[in-house]
Amino acid sequence: MAELTLVxxxxxxxxxxxxxxxxxxxxxxxxxxxxxxxxxLFFALEGPTHNGHTYVGAAFAAGAVGAxxxxxxxxxxxxxxxxxxxxxxxxxxxxxxxxxRERVKVVGITGSAGKTTTKEMTFAALSGPLKAYRSEGNYxxxxxxxxxxxxxxxxxxxxxxxxxxxxxxxxRRLAEIAAPDVGVLLNIGRAHLANFGSPxxxxxxxxxxxxxxxxxxTGIFNADDDRARRVADGFEGFVxxxxxxxxxxxxxxxxxPEGFTGTRLNVRHGGSVWPAQLGFVGVHxxxxxxxxxxxxxxxxxxxxxxxxxxxxxxxxxxxxxxxELPGALRVIDDTYNSNPAxxxxxxxxxxxxxxxxxxxxxxxxxxxxxxDYAPEAHREAGRAAADARIEALIAVGxxxxxxxxxxxxxxxxxxxxxxxxxxxxxxxxSWARAGDTLLVKGSRGMTMERIVxxxxxxxxxxxxx
Numbered sequence: 325m326a327e328l329t330l331v332x333x334x335x336x337x338x339x340x341x342x343x344x345x346x347x348x349x350x351x352x353x354x355x356x357x358x359x360x361x362x363x364x365l366f367f368a369l370e371g372p373t374h375n376g377h378t379y380v381g382a383a384f385a386a387g388a389v390g391a392x393x394x395x396x397x398x399x400x401x402x403x404x405x406x407x408x409x410x411x412x413x414x415x416x417x418x419x420x421x422x423x424x425r426e427r428v429k430v431v432g433i434t435g436s437a438g439k440t441t442t443k444e445m446t447f448a449a450l451s452g453p454l455k456a457y458r459s460e461g462n463y464x465x466x467x468x469x470x471x472x473x474x475x476x477x478x479x480x481x482x483x484x485x486x487x488x489x490x491x492x493x494x495x496r497r498l499a500e501i502a503a504p505d506v507g508v509l510l511n512i513g514r515a516h517l518a519n520f521g522s523p524x525x526x527x528x529x530x531x532x533x534x535x536x537x538x539x540x541x542t543g544i545f546n547a548d549d550d551r552a553r554r555v556a557d558g559f560e561g562f563v564x565x566x567x568x569x570x571x572x573x574x575x576x577x578x579x580x581p582e583g584f585t586g587t588r589l590n591v592r593h594g595g596s597v598w599p600a601q602l603g604f605v606g607v608h609x610x611x612x613x614x615x616x617x618x619x620x621x622x623x624x625x626x627x628x629x630x631x632x633x634x635x636x637x638x639x640x641x642x643x644x645x646x647x648e649l650p651g652a653l654r655v656i657d658d659t660y661n662s663n664p665a666x667x668x669x670x671x672x673x674x675x676x677x678x679x680x681x682x683x684x685x686x687x688x689x690x691x692x693x694x695x696d697y698a699p700e701a702h703r704e705a706g707r708a709a710a711d712a713r714i715e716a717l718i719a720v721g722x723x724x725x726x727x728x729x730x731x732x733x734x735x736x737x738x739x740x741x742x743x744x745x746x747x748x749x750x751x752x753x754s755w756a757r758a759g760d761t762l763l764v765k766g767s768r769g770m771t772m773e774r775i776v777x778x779x780x781x782x783x784x785x786x787x788x789x
Contacts (some may be wrong), residue, residue, distance in 0.1 A: 325352055326422040326474045330390060333365070334406055336421035337414035339392070344404025350389055353474040355415070355467055362387025365404075367415045368397070369467065376411065412466070419470030420501045428480050430502050431619050434487040434495060434530055435510025435546075437666040438612045439464065441604070441643055442510060445616035446484045448637045449630035450623065455481045464488035469498050482623060490693075492520070492529045499536035506622050507533045508544045508615050512551035513665030514697060527551040534559045544618045546611060547572035564622055566614035568607070574618045576600075576610045581676035584646055584654050584761070591617065591631060600631045603638050605646065605656060606673025608666075642773060644673070647780070651758040654682070655779060658765040659772040662691045664701045670765050671712050678761035683715045687752060687775055689745060689766020690721030698723055706730030718755065720748045721770055745771045749778035 331346035333339070351363025357379040360366060366383035368376035368391055380397045390404030391397065394411050408414040423430065431446060433439050443458050450456040457480040459472035464486035476483055487498045499507075512527045520526050534543050538560050545556040547567030556563050565572040568579060575592040582588055586603045589610055602613055613634060620630045639645045642660035649655060656677060658670050667688060678684045686709050694701050706727040709717050716738035719728040728741040740755070742748035745766070752775050756762065762779070766772035 325478070326426075326476065327478070328418070328422070330365075330404055330406060333392075333418055337392070337406070337408050337417050339406045339408035339414060342405050342407050343399060344390055344402075344406075348389060348404060353415075353418075353471060354383070354388070355471065357382040357386055357388075360386045360388055364388050365390050365392065365406075367392045367411050368394070369411050369415070370394070415470045416466065416497070416501050419473040420503070422476070423473050423501065423503055426476070426480070428476070429482040429506070429623060430504045431482065431484045431506045431508065431623075432487050432499060432502055432504035432533055433484065433508040433510070433615070433619075434489070434533055435508075436513035436526070436530075436663060437669070438510045438608060438615075439486045439488065440640065440660075441609065442508065442612040442615050443484050443486045444640065445612055445634045445637055446508075446619050448633045449616050449620040450482055450484070450625060452629055452633055453625055454623070455479055456484060457482070458484040459486055462486065462488070464498075466494060466497060470501060473502065484619075487533060489529055492525070493532070495529055496532035496536055499533045504533070504537060504541060506542045506544065506619050507537050508619055509533070509546065509549075509552045509555055510611065510615055511546055511549045511665065512555075513663055514694065514701065523551060527555055531555040531558065534561070537561055542622050544615060544622065546615070548611075564618055566611070566618045568610060568614075574614055574621065576614050579607055579610055581605070583679050584648075584677045587676075591627065593621070593627060596627075598628055598631055601635045603635065604644055605677040606644065606669055607676075608669035608673070609644065646677075647776070649780060651756075653756055653758065653779070654678070654761040655776060656761075656763040657773070657776045658763060659776060661768045662689065662765050662770075663767075664691060664694070664704065667691065667705055667765060668708055670763055671708055671714065674714065674761065674763040675712055677763075682759050682761045683757060684713075685716040685718065685755065685760050685762040686714045687718040687748065687762060687764040687772070688720065688724060688727060689770035689772045690723040692723075692767040692769050699726055702727045703730040706732075706736075707734050710734030710736040716755070718742065718748060718752060720745055720766060720772065720775075745774045749774045753779055 334341045350365035354360040354364040366388040392406045447458040463472045541561040543559045546552045547565040566574040568576045579589045645657040647655040719741045
């Protein structure tokens with residue numbers, strides 16, 4: 325945790341300490357009075373639908389030692405108050421100050437899909453020879469990333485940070501705060517198209533990371549992704565590539581699915597080859613592995629040791645987690661989020677995971693934030709499922725009605741559509757047969773995890789009774 329006196333915080337944020345002990349060192353940093361811990365410094369952030377100044381009293385009641393504010397607020401006796409022009413900017417500037425004060429290397433990971441999994445793999449790869457830290461959960465936005473830096477333990481040698489975006493300019497600001505030494509671009513797909521005119525505009529926004537890094541940084545790029553390669557072509561720093569299908573500095577070859585248990589492959593660099601075992605299903609996770617290994621290699625870690633450590637990493641809940649339920653039912657829980665490219669990869673994972681004779685069932689929810697591309701994206705999803713010879717499709721949400729329609733038109737016999745996850749959750753367990761392999765996926769706003777929860781509960785009940 326960053327140890328900063330209030331006077332140092334005031335200097336870093338351009339603020340003024342109007343009340344409190346200048347030498348006080350907060351025990352932590354918070355933007356949410358509900359999860360604040362005693363000793364934290366509370367930032368009263370303002371947004372379109374909330375005003376953190378409303379919760380300053382609740383923050384002090386929960387044990388905050390001080391509050392960063394931009395307006396007059398009532399503060400209990402003894403509570404510290406740091407007045408700034410903009411509380412969000414103050415949070416970011418304080419994090420940037422900590423990043424530059426500490427002797428730490430930073431890896432920044434971005435892409436349309438796979439950021440969190442790659443972050444976890446990179447953390448595992450680095451954690452043997454280095455004291456590594458990674459941002460928790462999906463702390464990847466203009467609030468979460470600064471908090472991640474402020475919560476970085478003392479003595480950290482390398483911080484692995486996830487960088488997400490919804491609009492142009494966000495990645496640039498994240499890069500300004502974190503000042504990455506190594507930037508990783510996993511892929512560029514059709515996510516957040518509602519806020520961008522084209523995938524090329526998405527590529528430009530992702531490329532902001534490398535514009536900020538400039539010639540001083542190292543960029544790691546997916547050689548198999550055409551848009552990522554174009555970003556690499558414009559990067560002024562050192563370029564290192566990874567891939568499977570095209571020549572790259574770090575290559576994956578002989579990628580072999582091992583059913584529901586994971587994936588086997590060889591990792592090649594120069595004239596050396598190492599076998600690797602990955603506890604993830606789907607070739608897209610091989611790209612995540614290669615990106616993580618490339619980042620570690622650029623920081624001086626040996627490839628054999630990293631391969632061994634990453635081989636022990638398991639999927640996080642909602643991000644490709646494999647569940648074996650009563651009745652020999654296999655479920656891939658990939659409910660955290662979805663976009664067209666990620667869904668296509670997930671369909672491949674379902675095909676790879678299902679053993680011979682297992683009926684493959686795709687449960688897919690609406691993919692949000694796609695703008696005018698949404699209808700065609702959902703039609704393509706239905707066609708892709710049918711072309712992959714998925715035996716059954718459960719489509720969830722209003723946009724996914726065309727997914728169901730397209731699958732039927734392509735010849736898929738077992739197709740159902742439900743208006744929302746609640747309706748699907750009530751029915752899906754009756755669809756599941758002994759020996760099935762199911763993949764459940766959808767955008768975050770679709771709450772597709774309710775379906776996985778229903779499956780677990782109904783099958784537990786079925787086994788008990």
